[in-house]
Structure formats: structure tokens, C-alpha cells
Amino acid sequence: MKYTFTQTDFDVFNIDGLENRMAALIENTRPKLEQLGEHFSDYITEMTGDETYAHVAKHARRTTNPPDDTWVAFSTNPRGYKMMPHFQIGVYNSHAFCMYGIIYESKDKQRLAENWLKNMDKFENLPQDYQISLDHMKPAKTALNEMTEDELEKGLIRLRDVKKGEFLVGKVYKPGDEELSSDDVFVKDLEQVMENLLQFYHQN
Template structure:
């Protein structure tokens, strides 16, 4: 088990001005942690889902001016990429740690994935009370699942199905102030526990 502890320094990377300066800080302090988590949890997903999963640490390679506001490691059963598939992520914004399952707009079969979720929506209601949902992977904002179940959840799933830019993310957001107090063992436990709740959702999405 990798000893990963998140610190103020990790979250404050996203307050550094300038693309080159922020990328240097990301590469020196945050990416090595994502790489270790990638090795660990790709084996976890491969074991639990019965096919080989690969880690993809964000490179932010296309950026030429604006520095990234978040960063992550993603997991998917495809070595060359993850954006076209439902995927798991561990990542940071300046405000929080996120541990999520995501379908983003690049997924060509996202309308089918949405239909699977809509037909099995009750499984989302079984998730822990502190889980969140979101319709935009490029925004740090999210909705508490408990309140979203009233009407927002339907709206997000319909948008995922019918709108080209529709997305769906579900999982946990852990505020920075809480995350930096967690030990490496606690972080690993929370991350694994979060993913254990998301595995059945993934199976619904892919039609298993």
C-alpha cells in the first residue's frame, strides 16, 4: 500500500501563477503521488472487475497558456486512454480531494450508459449520504446526492443521454481542510471504501 498523504502544499499548487511554474510544482509534488496511487488502484480495479485496468495520470499537455485548475489520475480498461470510457478518478482541486466515477462528453456511448443508469436509478439511492453528483468534470461544484435525488439526478441523467456536452460524475468530495488531516492509512481506507460503493454503479453503466 503506498503511503500517500495529502498536504497543504499539494492543494496550494493550484494557486501558483503561470503555466510553467504551476506545472513544475505539479510534476514535483503531486504527480508522483498520483503515479503511486495509479499503480495501487489499477491493480484493485483489475482484481475486482475482472479485466485489466490502466492508470492515466493527467499530463495537461495541450495547455499553452492557462495553468490547470485541477489534476488527477484516472483508471480505465484501455491502455491508450480513458476519456471515451466510464472511468474512475482520484484528483485534487485547490478546495478538495475528489474520488469519483465519471462519464464525460467524449464517451461515444454515453446515451446508452445514461439509459442503463436511468433503468437502475435505485442503485444510486443506496450510496452513502455524503456522496455527491455532478454534470461537469471541469467545475469543482457538485450536488449532494441526498438532495439531488429529488429532481437534480433525473435532470443530470437526461442531460447525459440527450445533450452532447452532458456528463455525469458520482463519488466523494473531501474538503481540503479534512483531507490534510487524514493519515496515509485513512486516505487509503476512504479511497478504497468509496470505490467499493462505485463498483456496482460501474457494472450498471457498462451493462454487466
């Protein structure tokens, strides 16, 4: 499939060794990320009115340890995405994801976190199976319907006050999920997720 992650993409991250894993990733998964990047950079540009660029992970700095995930991120800066809130589509061995959020490199983290804290009611507008990540480097995520309002608030306070604090929200896809059954179904679902998360984009 052109866009959709399959079992082959999840299994890439079970391959031992940097060279072998990267070879499989480049052959199987990166072309899908590039296609997703092309489609959704245009889609986000149209949705927001802001020129948006795709950044596909290259993992070029790795010399020993193979990557545990890979992704394409979207930002209004053609040179990078980590310094600003951004959308990400990516995959681990256990799940794929589409998320929007703020990671520790963000230049304006404190102000952004305050904005999100003032608008916590927006989380009530989301499907409650959407998930929160407090560390984009780790696969662990928690569904909104498993978090209290206090826990959400603590996550955003940590984003504001802790240098390494991060906060991302979005949808997770497990191997075998119906949303991964075809390109058309997957792309339409990703578009809906981004539309649902757009309310956070607009409060930046």
C-alpha cells in the first residue's frame, strides 16, 4: 500500500542491528512516510492557510543503536519542526500514531503550555480514546478516558516548568485496526484526526 502501515512496517522495528533495520526501514516504510508527507503538507496548508513542510526522519546521526520508531513531522519552517508545535505521523513496532504537540526543543514552550492550560476544556471535545504522550521518544501513551483532569493539568504544568517536558495528543493505530485496512480509509481517518486537533493549532 502507498500510505498505509502494514505488519511489515511494524516488524521493521524487530530487526536486529542498525544496518539491517535501516535497510528495511528505507525499503518498506520511508516511501510511505514520504507519500504521507506530500499529501498532508498540502492538506495542512489548505486547512490552516499556513505554508506547511514535511520532514521525514532520516536517523542519519545514528551510528550504533537502531531507531525504535520513525515518522514524518509537519511544520511551517522548511528547515525543521522541533522548535515549534507540530503534527507527527509515525510508527513503532506496537502501534502507529498521528499526534499534535510540543516537544522539549520548542522555543516558546512556557507560553504555549499556558495557552493549553487555559483551554483545557478543548480536550473534552476530542474522542476520548485519543491518547496523550509526555515523551515523544517513548511508545507509552495514555488514553484521555483513563486520565483525570488533574493528571492532564499536571502533564501541561510539567510541559511548562520542566526543561524536558513534552505534551502531545492524538490517535493510536494498532496492527489489524480497521483504519489500516486500505489507503483510502487510513488517509481519511488521518485527515479527520488532524481536523479534530486543529483547535490546538489555532491556540498557538
